[in-house]
Amino acid sequence: MQQRSFSGVSQSPRSPSKQPPYLAVSVTDPAKMGNGVQAYISYKVITKTNLPEYQGLEKIVIRRYSDFVWLRDRLFEKYKGIFIPPLPEKSTVEKFRFTAEFIEMRRQALDIFVNRIASHHELQQSEDLRIFLQADEQTMERARSQESGIFKKKPADLMQIFKDVQSRVSDVVLGKEKPVEELNPDFEKLKRYVFELEDHLAEAQKHAYRLVKRHRELGQSLSDFGRAVKLLGACEGEALGKAFAELGAKSEMLSVKLQKEAQHLLMNFEEPLKDYVRAVHSVKGTIAERAAAFRQHCELAETIKLKEIDLNKLRLTRSERTADAEHEYEELKADGEEARRRFETIVRLMNEEMVRFQEEKTLDMGLAFHEFAKGQSRLANGIADAWRSLLPKLEACSSS
Amino acid sequence: MMGYENQGHEEAHLYATPAEMESLVLTDNDDSSHHQSQPNHHHPLSSSLPFAAQIPTDDDHLLASPSFLTHSQSQSQNPIPNHSSSSSSFKFILEPPSYADAVFRSFDGDHINETNGHDSSSGDLSSSPPSTVEYLSISVSDPQKEQDLANSLVSGGNTYVTYLITTRTNLPDFNGSEFSVRRRFKDVVTLSDRLSESYRGFFIPIRPDKNVVESQVMQKQEFVEQRRVALEKYLRRLAAHPVIRRSDELRSFLEVDGRLPLVRNTDVASRMLDGAVKLPRQLFGESVGGAVDVSEVVQPAKGGRDLLRLFKELKQSVTNDWGGAKPPVVEEDKEFLEKKEKLQDFEQQISNVSQQAESLVKAQQDIGETMGQLGLAFVKLTKFETEEAVYETQRVRAADMKSVATAAVKASRLYRELTAQTVKHLDKLHEYLGAMLAVNQAFSDRSSALLTVQTLLSELSSLHLRIEKLEAASSKIFGGDRARIRKIDELKETVRATEDAKSCAIREYERIKENNKNELERLDKERHDDFFNMLKGFVVNQAGYAEKMASVWDMVAEETIGYAKDGS
Numbered sequence: 001m002q003q004r005s006f007s008g009v010s011q012s013p014r015s016p017s018k019q020p021p022y023l024a025v026s027v028t029d030p031a032k033m034g035n036g037v038q039a040y041i042s043y044k045v046i047t048k049t050n051l052p053e054y055q056g057l058e059k060i061v062i063r064r065y066s067d068f069v070w071l072r073d074r075l076f077e078k079y080k081g082i083f084i085p086p087l088p089e090k091s092t093v094e095k096f097r098f099t100a101e102f103i104e105m106r107r108q109a110l111d112i113f114v115n116r117i118a119s120h121h122e123l124q125q126s127e128d129l130r131i132f133l134q135a136d137e138q139t140m141e142r143a144r145s146q147e148s149g150i151f152k153k154k155p156a157d158l159m160q161i162f163k164d165v166q167s168r169v170s171d172v173v174l175g176k177e178k179p180v181e182e183l184n185p186d187f188e189k190l191k192r193y194v195f196e197l198e199d200h201l202a203e204a205q206k207h208a209y210r211l212v213k214r215h216r217e218l219g220q221s222l223s224d225f226g227r228a229v230k231l232l233g234a235c236e237g238e239a240l241g242k243a244f245a246e247l248g249a250k251s252e253m254l255s256v257k258l259q260k261e262a263q264h265l266l267m268n269f270e271e272p273l274k275d276y277v278r279a280v281h282s283v284k285g286t287i288a289e290r291a292a293a294f295r296q297h298c299e300l301a302e303t304i305k306l307k308e309i310d311l312n313k314l315r316l317t318r319s320e321r322t323a324d325a326e327h328e329y330e331e332l333k334a335d336g337e338e339a340r341r342r343f344e345t346i347v348r349l350m351n352e353e354m355v356r357f358q359e360e361k362t363l364d365m366g367l368a369f370h371e372f373a374k375g376q377s378r379l380a381n382g383i384a385d386a387w388r389s390l391l392p393k394l395e396a397c398s399s400s
Numbered sequence: 401m402m403g404y405e406n407q408g409h410e411e412a413h414l415y416a417t418p419a420e421m422e423s424l425v426l427t428d429n430d431d432s433s434h435h436q437s438q439p440n441h442h443h444p445l446s447s448s449l450p451f452a453a454q455i456p457t458d459d460d461h462l463l464a465s466p467s468f469l470t471h472s473q474s475q476s477q478n479p480i481p482n483h484s485s486s487s488s489s490f491k492f493i494l495e496p497p498s499y500a501d502a503v504f505r506s507f508d509g510d511h512i513n514e515t516n517g518h519d520s521s522s523g524d525l526s527s528s529p530p531s532t533v534e535y536l537s538i539s540v541s542d543p544q545k546e547q548d549l550a551n552s553l554v555s556g557g558n559t560y561v562t563y564l565i566t567t568r569t570n571l572p573d574f575n576g577s578e579f580s581v582r583r584r585f586k587d588v589v590t591l592s593d594r595l596s597e598s599y600r601g602f603f604i605p606i607r608p609d610k611n612v613v614e615s616q617v618m619q620k621q622e623f624v625e626q627r628r629v630a631l632e633k634y635l636r637r638l639a640a641h642p643v644i645r646r647s648d649e650l651r652s653f654l655e656v657d658g659r660l661p662l663v664r665n666t667d668v669a670s671r672m673l674d675g676a677v678k679l680p681r682q683l684f685g686e687s688v689g690g691a692v693d694v695s696e697v698v699q700p701a702k703g704g705r706d707l708l709r710l711f712k713e714l715k716q717s718v719t720n721d722w723g724g725a726k727p728p729v730v731e732e733d734k735e736f737l738e739k740k741e742k743l744q745d746f747e748q749q750i751s752n753v754s755q756q757a758e759s760l761v762k763a764q765q766d767i768g769e770t771m772g773q774l775g776l777a778f779v780k781l782t783k784f785e786t787e788e789a790v791y792e793t794q795r796v797r798a799a800d801m802k803s804v805a806t807a808a809v810k811a812s813r814l815y816r817e818l819t820a821q822t823v824k825h826l827d828k829l830h831e832y833l834g835a836m837l838a839v840n841q842a843f844s845d846r847s848s849a850l851l852t853v854q855t856l857l858s859e860l861s862s863l864h865l866r867i868e869k870l871e872a873a874s875s876k877i878f879g880g881d882r883a884r885i886r887k888i889d890e891l892k893e894t895v896r897a898t899e900d901a902k903s904c905a906i907r908e909y910e911r912i913k914e915n916n917k918n919e920l921e922r923l924d925k926e927r928h929d930d931f932f933n934m935l936k937g938f939v940v941n942q943a944g945y946a947e948k949m950a951s952v953w954d955m956v957a958e959e960t961i962g963y964a965k966d967g968s
Binding site: 189193196197200201203204206207208210211214215217218220221222224225227228229231232235236239240243244247354355358359361362363365366367369370372373374376377380381383384387388390391394397398 | 742745746749750752753755756757759760762763764766767770771773774777778780781784788790791793794796797800801803804807811927928931932935936938939940942943944946947949950953954955956957960961962963964965
């Protein structure tokens with residue numbers, strides 16, 4: 001469980017009565033609510049903080065998955081340029097929705113999600129986060145239903161934006177269209193990097209998941225083998241029978257170890273890889289936002305230029321529409337300025353975010369690799385010990 | 401010699417290695433710097449293919465492992481036979497294998513044992529054949545197509561395959577120490593049949609199936625190779641049997657050049673047609689005045705030949721099963737009956753274990769394969785991150801990934817080796833399943849011999865009954881009934897002949913019982929030894945490879961320990 005405590009906040013000068021500011025969040029205690037088709041899982045979200053914006057030192061609220069989705073969507077809207085931490089997927093297969101394994105995996109992922117937000121120097125100041133962490137359930141529900149359909153970008157839309165991004169790039173290359181894309185080589189490189197990275201990661205994650213399954217299968221066949229060997233031992237009897245019995249028992253014991261390791265592998269290696277893939281999706285979302293902002297900025301710039309030409313014409317002819325036109329022109333210029341500013345903010349933020357993102361992923365992966373290696377080592381040592389311990393017994397049996 | 405040794409053959413098709421994995425250039429680099437904490441910046445990964453990954457050797461780590469050494473030492477003091485194969489298996493585990501030839505490395509101990517005519521780790525022979533120990537080593541090779549000119553009705557006629565049977569031996573029965581003959585499969589069938597007749601009651605290894613298939617298939621290389629392997633296994637098993645290896649039949653087969661001199665059995669059916677046969681008429685109840693060919697009695701009745709005898713014995717067995725009265729002689733040996741039941745149970749359990757062993761091997765193979773694929777995926781990722789690196793942190797991550805990728809590929813190869821070895825050990829189970837067929841055959845020899853005895857006894861008692869009746873009828877007539885008296889004399893002749901046959905049959909039955917008993921003892925002992933060695937081999941193998949894998953992953957865990965949370 002990664003629980004990151006509050007960090008990166010500018011510290012106010014300490015007075016003897018004041019502690020350094022902190023904001024610690026955890027997602028715990030999944031509970032099944034409701035029945036049948038309507039059933040869902042609720043989680044306890046516990047906030048411990050001394051920040052003035054929050055009510056009190058500790059607050060516990062009940063949240064469900066769609067509340068987390070709301071938070072993510074709001075942040076995505078408000079903080080363009082920042083890679084919003086990813087959420088675990090909605091469960092597509094009905095029968096797994098309420099398995100202990102799935103629930104725990106989701107809880108862990110949600111906990112990481114909220115903590116990442118709470119420790120991000122920009123996101124942690126978000127109003128929406130405060131609402132999420134503190135509001136009562138009715139307020140939360142109201143907020144949730146308000147937003148759906150208006151701000152929520154369906155995955156399909158995002159995909160369309162990606163496709164546009166990709167097709168525009170190729171169009172430029174083919175010389176088809178006037179580029180409405182940034183001709184920023186670094187940005188091009190970044191886009192290629194992100195898209196290719198996703199492919200590589202997806203493949204690695206696929207094999208990681210298969211590896212989990214293989215562990216389970218090996219565990220199962222060891223168990224079956226052990227049982228069969230024990231029966232053979234019962235049939236043989238005497239020294240040899242005992243030897244078989246011991247072998248069978250060891251096999252069954254190792255089967256348990258394998259199942260455990262499979263679980264550990266799933267939670268501590270495969271899940272972080274999946275998380276990485278999700279994070280890359282989030283980056284792609286931001287890339288799309290940047291492209292959209294750029295296009296808007298360009299379009300406005302175009303419009304402004306045209307308007308300026310019109311305006312100059314009007315000025316020359318001293319038309320009575322000139323005043324209105326001037327007014328519109330000024331407004332357009334302001335909008336254009338706004339769009340440019342927005343775009344440049346996104347660019348700036350993205351650059352900072354890439355640094356943060358890469359650092360975060362190195363740490364996350366480093367830990368995942370460590371857990372993977374530790375788990376495999378533990379398993380292998382357990383297997384070796386178990387079989388080794390059998391040898392003296394075998395020797396004793398065979399010489400009798 | 402065509403193709404691989406058995407082991408190589410098994411290994412080769414066990415594991416379909418992705419071509420990419422094989423193209424990885426792995427240098428067994430004594431790069432001690434790799435042992436230290438990452439990141440390994442000294443060897444920036446070049447973007448040129450093939451991707452060079454460094455795998456440090458694990459020599460020191462393993463050789464230093466005390467448990468291996470002490471165990472190996474204690475093993476060498478162990479007077480138990482076949483230790484040689486296990487000690488060489490220790491050696492195999494201690495020495496770091498070069499990964500390049502790991503796949504096709506033969507299991508040395510096994511290989512040497514096989515040439516002694518024993519399958520792996522059975523028998524009482526040491527690894528090298530010293531002159532004092534008797535050995536009979538057989539190999540089958542060089543299949544050739546030949547034409548059966550004599551019988552060809554169609555031009556281009558009947559083609560068949562012959563194999564070169566090469567024998568090396570120091571047994572005195574043979575003329576020479578190394579010789580070869582050419583034999584075809586039909587000859588093997590003849591050999592097998594002759595042995596079944598001469599060695600009733602023995603656990604004779606079962607010959608390979610006839611596989612009646614189209615002549616086109618017969619000549620396909622795959623089929624021929626399969627058959628060659630099967631023949632070799634079969635002949636080696638025969639050579640491993642303490643009694644059969646000394647048999648005339650086997651010797652002739654191995655030694656006599658040209659046509660196989662094993663004569664087909666006295667074909668009673670054809671003799672009957674010739675009118676020359678004598679015995680069946682004794683059983684018909686007719687007197688001929690000739691001597692009983694008692695040698696007939698020592699063979700079971702076979703279809704197509706002793707038709708009448710078959711009929712009588714069938715009648716007897718039905719009487720045994722459905723008749724109210726107890727048959728005149730019954731299988732009374734309680735010990736035998738218990739043994740038989742136990743063996744049936746054993747057969748079932750072995751079959752079950754053998755099946756589960758197969759699944760286990762497959763699961764091991766699968767996990768190794770997936771591990772390899774995971775390693776490959778990370779290799780690609782590493783390359784990618786390195787090439788595209790903009791930030792230092794990416795290079796750090798790439799180095800971590802490289803560690804994991806290397807370890808995963810290594811682990812995958814270890815799994816592959818482990819699986820190949822496991823197959824060899826657990827193969828013993830399959831062998832014993834096959835051996836049970838021989839046991840069942842031997843038991844069936846016994847029951848058919850018993851049936852013959854029972855049939856003759858019934859025959860005798862009915863003959864006596866007829867004599868009684870005739871005598872009673874005859875005595876009523878004053879001066880005797882010439883016809884009846886003549887009949888009585890004839891019957892008395894038949895009784896004498898049948899008595900002789902009965903004694904013969906009983907002797908045969910007892911002989912077979914004795915063979916059964918001895919073979920059962922031999923089976924028990926061999927099974928005991930074989931299975932213990934199998935278990936030990938299996939366990940040592942599993943432990944050895946697990947330890948190797950542990951050390952591979954320990955290194956990565958060590959290198960990445962910086963990322964660990966406190967207290968992990």
